[in-house]
Amino acid sequence: MPHTLQAIRGMNDLLPEQAERWQFAEHSVRSVLASYGYQEIRLPIVEKTELFRRSIGEVTDIVEKEMYSFADRNGDSLTLRPEGTAGCVRACIQHGLLSQQIQRLWYGGPMFRYERPQKGRSRQFHQIGGEVFGLEGPDIDSELLLMTARLWSRLGLTGISLQLNTLGTSEARARFRADLVAFLTQHSAELDEDSRRRLTTNPLRVLDSKHPGTQALLADAPLLSDYIDAECADHFASLRATLDAAALRYHVNPRLVRGLDYYSRTVFEWVTDQLGAQGTVCAGGRYDALVENLGGRPTPAVGFALGMERLIALLDAQAVATPEGKPHLYVVALGEQAQRESLRIAEDLRDTLPALRVVTHCGGGSFKSQFKKADRSGARYALVLGEDELTRRQAGVKPLRVEGDQQTVALADLSATLSRLLDLP
Numbered sequence: 001m002p003h004t005l006q007a008i009r010g011m012n013d014l015l016p017e018q019a020e021r022w023q024f025a026e027h028s029v030r031s032v033l034a035s036y037g038y039q040e041i042r043l044p045i046v047e048k049t050e051l052f053r054r055s056i057g058e059v060t061d062i063v064e065k066e067m068y069s070f071a072d073r074n075g076d077s078l079t080l081r082p083e084g085t086a087g088c089v090r091a092c093i094q095h096g097l098l099s100q101q102i103q104r105l106w107y108g109g110p111m112f113r114y115e116r117p118q119k120g121r122s123r124q125f126h127q128i129g130g131e132v133f134g135l136e137g138p139d140i141d142s143e144l145l146l147m148t149a150r151l152w153s154r155l156g157l158t159g160i161s162l163q164l165n166t167l168g169t170s171e172a173r174a175r176f177r178a179d180l181v182a183f184l185t186q187h188s189a190e191l192d193e194d195s196r197r198r199l200t201t202n203p204l205r206v207l208d209s210k211h212p213g214t215q216a217l218l219a220d221a222p223l224l225s226d227y228i229d230a231e232c233a234d235h236f237a238s239l240r241a242t243l244d245a246a247a248l249r250y251h252v253n254p255r256l257v258r259g260l261d262y263y264s265r266t267v268f269e270w271v272t273d274q275l276g277a278q279g280t281v282c283a284g285g286r287y288d289a290l291v292e293n294l295g296g297r298p299t300p301a302v303g304f305a306l307g308m309e310r311l312i313a314l315l316d317a318q319a320v321a322t323p324e325g326k327p328h329l330y331v332v333a334l335g336e337q338a339q340r341e342s343l344r345i346a347e348d349l350r351d352t353l354p355a356l357r358v359v360t361h362c363g364g365g366s367f368k369s370q371f372k373k374a375d376r377s378g379a380r381y382a383l384v385l386g387e388d389e390l391t392r393r394q395a396g397v398k399p400l401r402v403e404g405d406q407q408t409v410a411l412a413d414l415s416a417t418l419s420r421l422l423d424l425p
Contacts, residue, residue: 010123
């Protein structure tokens with residue numbers, strides 16, 4: 001007997017009951033993005049490996065250890081996308097979307113990283129990201145943060161706090177990096193193993209270490225804020241002043257860096273303490289040099305990405321109620337003629353009540369067996385059709401979720417009755 005096939009570790013199925021919450025979250029995010037003028041762009045899941053090496057950085061953990069890369073039949077190195085910004089920039093350059101234009105774009109879908117699966121972290125995970133091109137002032141940074149704050153309000157979520165920092169220019173970071181490496185090298189014996197490895201590959205990531213000993217050591221390390229030039233400092237001050245005026249609370253975290261090389265100036269994370277170690281729900285920042293680095297004209301840009309799995313986990317943790325997708329109506333039909341007519345009647349109802357979710361019973365069976373399936377479907381009402389009802393051009397409407405008697409309704413009045421009972425437009 002052949003063995004039972006299973007999903008790949010870290011790549012999970014999304015079952016219908018779970019999908020309802022995802023649909024609610026995705027719809028909420030899309031509607032907020034649309035209200036701020038963002039347009040959807042759909043991007044390939046597979047890109048040339050070079051794209052991520054040039055954008056994310058050769059010595060990042062993602063490129064070194066986490067990408068799903070392979071050679072295709074032509075020998076080209078391709079990669080399942082580990083994030084969305086690089087592909088979005090590539091598409092904008094390729095299709096001329098940035099030529100003297102401001103673009104507000106969003107995208108969504110699966111991303112792939114070979115990591116150790118744990119709560120809130122999968123090898124196939126899903127993000128919705130937004131990118132703005134062509135605006136260099138702090139006002140667009142502010143609007144993006146206000147927009148993401150609105151997302152949490154729209155979803156009914158609480159307890160998500162904003163951490164904010166500025167990375168300055170690449171030149172400022174290079175000076176800071178040199179001094180940080182010198183400091184950490186002097187104290188390398190006090191670093192945890194992972195931080196010692198990062199010291200020679202991506203030392204800024206040491207600042208993210210959760211190891212208590214490393215964190216204690218970092219208290220005396222150089223601060224990036226001491227290396228920021230006046231222009232970047234003014235940008236950050238203006239951003240903070242706008243957020244203060246809008247009463248958006250935040251915490252300046254001078255140790256906040258992002259794991260991708262392309263970030264500059266503003267960086268941020270929306271974090272929660274309700275999801276354990278994987279507390280970042282949404283993150284992003286400014287990446288003014290990336291378009292030029294990938295072959296386009298110099299173009300300022302800022303963006304964000306939110307993790308859908310973590311967003312759903314937070315909805316669950318806070319028991320946020322989401323609209324159910326169960327049927328409003330289950331059509332029970334007994335007899336050959338009634339079964340044929342049930343399909344036509346259901347089609348008429350869908351025509352007149354577009355918001356109605358109706359399931360027609362297929363497969364025959366007794367009234368008793370059909371009512372059992374109607375109940376298991378979660379429908380609020382059963383529409384009962386038999387030969388006698390059809391002769392009289394009537395149907396029974398029976399409550400399944402509330403107390404009440406079955407009522408007989410003329411077929412001509414069925415739409416109006418259901419609209420009233422179910423409060424449908």
